[in-house]
Amino acid sequence: MKATVIKSSEPKLLPGDFAIWIFIFAELLVFGIFFLIYAVMRARNVELFDQYQNTLNREIGAMNTLLLITASYFVVKAVHAIREGNLQACAHWLYASLGTGTGFLILKSSEFYAKFSAGISMDTNTFYFFYISLTFFHYLHVILGMIILIAVLIKTKRGKYSALEHTGVETGASYWHMVDLVWIVLFPLVYIIR
Amino acid sequence: MNKLHSVTTLWLLMMALTISTYMVGVLGYSGTKVVMFLLLTILIKGTIIIRDFMELRGVSLLWRVIMYGWLGIVTLGIAISYMADA
Numbered sequence: 396m397k398a399t400v401i402k403s404s405e406p407k408l409l410p411g412d413f414a415i416w417i418f419i420f421a422e423l424l425v426f427g428i429f430f431l432i433y434a435v436m437r438a439r440n441v442e443l444f445d446q447y448q449n450t451l452n453r454e455i456g457a458m459n460t461l462l463l464i465t466a467s468y469f470v471v472k473a474v475h476a477i478r479e480g481n482l483q484a485c486a487h488w489l490y491a492s493l494g495t496g497t498g499f500l501i502l503k504s505s506e507f508y509a510k511f512s513a514g515i516s517m518d519t520n521t522f523y524f525f526y527i528s529l530t531f532f533h534y535l536h537v538i539l540g541m542i543i544l545i546a547v548l549i550k551t552k553r554g555k556y557s558a559l560e561h562t563g564v565e566t567g568a569s570y571w572h573m574v575d576l577v578w579i580v581l582f583p584l585v586y587i588i589r
Numbered sequence: 590m591n592k593l594h595s596v597t598t599l600w601l602l603m604m605a606l607t608i609s610t611y612m613v614g615v616l617g618y619s620g621t622k623v624v625m626f627l628l629l630t631i632l633i634k635g636t637i638i639i640r641d642f643m644e645l646r647g648v649s650l651l652w653r654v655i656m657y658g659w660l661g662i663v664t665l666g667i668a669i670s671y672m673a674d675a
Contacts, residue, residue, distance in 0.1 A: 407647040420655060427663050434670035457611035461604055468600040471642050572643045579634045580663055583627045587614040
């Protein structure tokens with residue numbers, strides 16, 4: 396008897412809930428426009444942007460990049476764990492990603508505090524307008540990403556996910572990776588490139 | 590290579606690229622070649638996030654075009670604007 400081999404040429408579905416991807420595309424569009432406007436404004440004010448870029452704390456920027464990349468890595472591990480039906484490991488990796496995400500927020504808050512204490516605001520000059528608005532907008536997204544991960548963690552702890560049904564974990568992970576992706580462009584653009 | 594090991598390798602690669610980006614800033618390097626290097630690190634890290642972390646490898650071409658297109662347009666736009674004042 397001949398075995399029937401069915402070859403699937405169908406592409407994979409997007410991981411997680413489709414609705415989050417519409418949100419992700421919209422967010423990326425907004426950040427993308429913001430980045431391009433920053434680059435154009437910088438080209439028109441090169442000396443000003445280079446001068447004030449030097450006042451930024453590159454150590455905090457780099458540490459925050461390492462923290463976000465690591466948080467994303469932990470989220471990948473959480474997704475892999477739930478696919479194996481290991482809820483406990485999934486929860487542990489989510490705790491780890493929330494810990495690194497909290498580290499990001501603490502460092503970024505300290506950076507904002509230092510700038511605002513020195514009397515710097517969005518009105519100070521064009522560079523600070525973009526630096527504060529871009530990084531604060533991203534900061535809000537990190538907070539939202541952490542709220543989503545906390546919701547995923549609570550459902551994981553309650554045993555709501557399994558190896559077969561874990562759309563919520565993938566949805567939260569996809570959003571978190573978007574937050575990471577945006578910072579990967581933002582850090583070199585605002586802190587380093589000159 | 591085991592999938593988890595592969596992801597760990599990619600994570601370490603992104604950490605190394607981030608440290609190299611930071612070192613460029615600390616050493617105060619600038620100029621066209623430096624900007625190109627930094628944009629290349631953005632492209633590599635962005636591709637890893639999209640392909641391996643978001644797991645878009647193998648999804649419909651439309652979604653990949655949107656994501657990689659976003660990364661490409663943003664990087665190209667930054668490159669053009671920096672070349673304009675070089």
